[in-house]
Amino acid sequence: MPMPDWLRIRREEELASGDEKLWDKCPSCGEMLYRKDLEANLWVCTRCGHHFRMHAYDRINSLVDGDFVEIGTEILPGDPLGWVDKRPYPQKLETDREKSKLSEAVVTGFGTLDGFPIALGVMDFSFRGGTMGTVVGDRIAHLLEEARRRHLPTIVFTASGGARMEEGMLALMQMAKTTQAVDRFMQDGNLYVTVLTDPTTGGVSASFAFQSDIVIAEARAAIGFAGRRVIEQTIRQKLPENFQTAEFLLEKGHVDMVVPRPAIRETLIRLLDYAVDRKRIAPALKAVPEFAL
Amino acid sequence: MNLIVEREKSIVALEDRIAALRARDAAGTSEEVRLLEGKYAELQEDLFGHLTPWERVHMARHPKRPISSDYIAAFDEFDELHGDRHFRDDPALVGGFAKIRGRRVMVLAQQKGRDTKENIRRNFGLVSPEGYRKAKRLMELASRFELPIVTLVDTQGADPGIGSEERAQSEAIASCLTTLSRVRVPVVATIVGEGGSGGALALALADRVIMPQHSIYSVASPEGCAAILWGDASRADEAAARLRLTSDDLLAFGIVDEVVPEPLGGAQREPEAFIRKIVDAIEAALRRLESVPPDVLRERRYDKYRRIGAWESDSRDSVAVVVP
Numbered sequence: 300m301p302m303p304d305w306l307r308i309r310r311e312e313e314l315a316s317g318d319e320k321l322w323d324k325c326p327s328c329g330e331m332l333y334r335k336d337l338e339a340n341l342w343v344c345t346r347c348g349h350h351f352r353m354h355a356y357d358r359i360n361s362l363v364d365g366d367f368v369e370i371g372t373e374i375l376p377g378d379p380l381g382w383v384d385k386r387p388y389p390q391k392l393e394t395d396r397e398k399s400k401l402s403e404a405v406v407t408g409f410g411t412l413d414g415f416p417i418a419l420g421v422m423d424f425s426f427r428g429g430t431m432g433t434v435v436g437d438r439i440a441h442l443l444e445e446a447r448r449r450h451l452p453t454i455v456f457t458a459s460g461g462a463r464m465e466e467g468m469l470a471l472m473q474m475a476k477t478t479q480a481v482d483r484f485m486q487d488g489n490l491y492v493t494v495l496t497d498p499t500t501g502g503v504s505a506s507f508a509f510q511s512d513i514v515i516a517e518a519r520a521a522i523g524f525a526g527r528r529v530i531e532q533t534i535r536q537k538l539p540e541n542f543q544t545a546e547f548l549l550e551k552g553h554v555d556m557v558v559p560r561p562a563i564r565e566t567l568i569r570l571l572d573y574a575v576d577r578k579r580i581a582p583a584l585k586a587v588p589e590f591a592l
Numbered sequence: 593m594n595l596i597v598e599r600e601k602s603i604v605a606l607e608d609r610i611a612a613l614r615a616r617d618a619a620g621t622s623e624e625v626r627l628l629e630g631k632y633a634e635l636q637e638d639l640f641g642h643l644t645p646w647e648r649v650h651m652a653r654h655p656k657r658p659i660s661s662d663y664i665a666a667f668d669e670f671d672e673l674h675g676d677r678h679f680r681d682d683p684a685l686v687g688g689f690a691k692i693r694g695r696r697v698m699v700l701a702q703q704k705g706r707d708t709k710e711n712i713r714r715n716f717g718l719v720s721p722e723g724y725r726k727a728k729r730l731m732e733l734a735s736r737f738e739l740p741i742v743t744l745v746d747t748q749g750a751d752p753g754i755g756s757e758e759r760a761q762s763e764a765i766a767s768c769l770t771t772l773s774r775v776r777v778p779v780v781a782t783i784v785g786e787g788g789s790g791g792a793l794a795l796a797l798a799d800r801v802i803m804p805q806h807s808i809y810s811v812a813s814p815e816g817c818a819a820i821l822w823g824d825a826s827r828a829d830e831a832a833a834r835l836r837l838t839s840d841d842l843l844a845f846g847i848v849d850e851v852v853p854e855p856l857g858g859a860q861r862e863p864e865a866f867i868r869k870i871v872d873a874i875e876a877a878l879r880r881l882e883s884v885p886p887d888v889l890r891e892r893r894y895d896k897y898r899r900i901g902a903w904e905s906d907s908r909d910s911v912a913v914v915v916p
Binding site for chain 2: 373374375379380382383384432433434436437440460461462463464466467468469470471472473474475476478479480481482483486501502504505506507508509510523524525526528529530532533534538542543551552553
């Protein structure tokens with residue numbers, strides 16, 4: 300599959316910054332992995348199966364058929380509280396923009412998945428720990444509103460440390476905003492699927508992550524409400540190794556399935572095929588590939 | 593140690609002296625009484641007139657501050673309904689039918705304890721998944737029978753224990769939020785003490801949010817925020833100063849709709865009168881909302897939260913702006 304233009308442009312930006320690495324060490328088994336092999340294997344260790352955290356654009360590229368039309372890029376962060384600790388909040392944002400090549404912690408847009416037109420949101424932990432501030436909330440709500448108008452099935456990949464402290468209560472209110480947008484979308488009979496990736500916690504976990512028709516957990520992901528450290532401090536004892544893992548949640552009945560990353564695309568296609576009547580989304584299909592707003 | 597309680601101790605001696613003098617001179621005409629009372633008023637103003645955010649946190653956690661049960665006791669009637677029908681009854685979340693000045697409502701409240709023993713039973717107001725599931729069940733009941741929902745928020749956050757994680761705390765909170773966004777009846781929330789994180793918001797996605805002047809409402813407890821950002825919960829005072837968690841801040845952000853002033857020194861100084869003021873505010877909100885058609889109510893609720901921290905397409909510079 301040729302590299303789509305949107306991704307090629309991203310890649311060139313990345314190359315220009317000169318941070319392209321050749322080798323990565325697996326934090327789980329210690330194996331040195333050739334970057335190209337790791338990329339080809341969707342950032343899953345070829346030796347032990349450890350799932351590296353994946354860049355939002357790599358994730359999108361691994362899913363959509365060809366083009367991806369990004370929306371919500373005009374929704375950008377401000378500094379509503381005038382937050383300063385070690386550094387002012389706008390400086391932290393700037394650092395994360397450079398480091399992650401992202402304008403915020405979620406990328407939203409439209410594409411097709413095996414011919415199914417879908418709305419897709421992908422969070423990225425490398426931007427402020429995937430925390431939800433006003434921009435994440437607004438982009439998610441915007442995505443669901445646009446998807447609702449088009450009757451598009453919506454898939455959201457979550458990765459989040461919770462609410463963004465530097466935006467205070469405005470961040471917390473995004474839980475209300477996203478929950479409402481999801482519910483409105485679902486009440487209209489549209490399919491909403493979430494894929495919980497490592498880590499999914501706090502305000503994201505307790506709003507749009509667990510509201511979906513089908514909750515998929517990526518293999519080995521840490522998922523929960525309270526962070527592991529908070530719980531350990533509260534109960535003053537060490538937690539079992541598998542606590543709050545995807546596999547633990549499956550056993551407890553919180554998620555529909557646990558899927559290793561290389562099988563996620565196929566799984567989503569199968570789910571769309573069961574749940575979505577292609578005739579119903581025919582009007583949206585006609586709009587492909589431009590997804591005119 | 594509560595900072596406000598410590599300050600109160602510093603004026604007890606003066607209060608006692610005034611009381612003793614008053615006992616002898618009920619009219620308060622003597623020079624000494626007038627002098628002392630003048631000094632007392634000055635001291636009060638010094639001690640409580642200008643509280644920092646961290647002092648406000650202590651005020652919100654004052655051991656004598658009115659708690660949910662005090663407000664419920666001021667309603668005309670209350671009949672508690674228990675349990676989530678699945679696992680257990682969560683004593684940190686109290687719910688049931690009530691009448692407020694003749695109006696039938698459903699009350700949902702986070703309940704702290706008045707003493708250590710009750711606090712342990714109530715889990716310090718930290719609600720578990722079964723508490724949120726009870727709340728959700730009662731919200732749906734209220735919606736079916738057209739009873740407005742009145743919530744009283746007082747929690748540092750949702751319970752962070754092993755059992756709560758095993759029973760899907762995230763899903764329980766998300767369900768409460770979904771249900772509140774769906775109900776076809778007015779929702780009036782009051783942040784009676786402290787509101788912390790998603791555990792508080794689960795009861796506060798509301799058409800009208802009332803906040804006593806010295807309550808706090810925050811994305812995380814100051815201790816939690818300091819631990820998350822700096823790995824040091826003892827820097828909670830610094831976190832409090834930055835989080836903008838006071839009633840003035842939240843009114844300006846449009847996150848709360850109404851601030852009810854407290855007597856100098858806090859609501860616990862004149863609890864009965866203050867509770868009456870809050871009940872007045874709840875009643876007024878219910879009266880205003882009762883005539884709004886359900887579809888309009890839900891539409892307005894959606895728009896209210898949609899606008900908080902929303903991007904405005906017509907703004908020139910690239911910043912997310914707050915629309916109050």
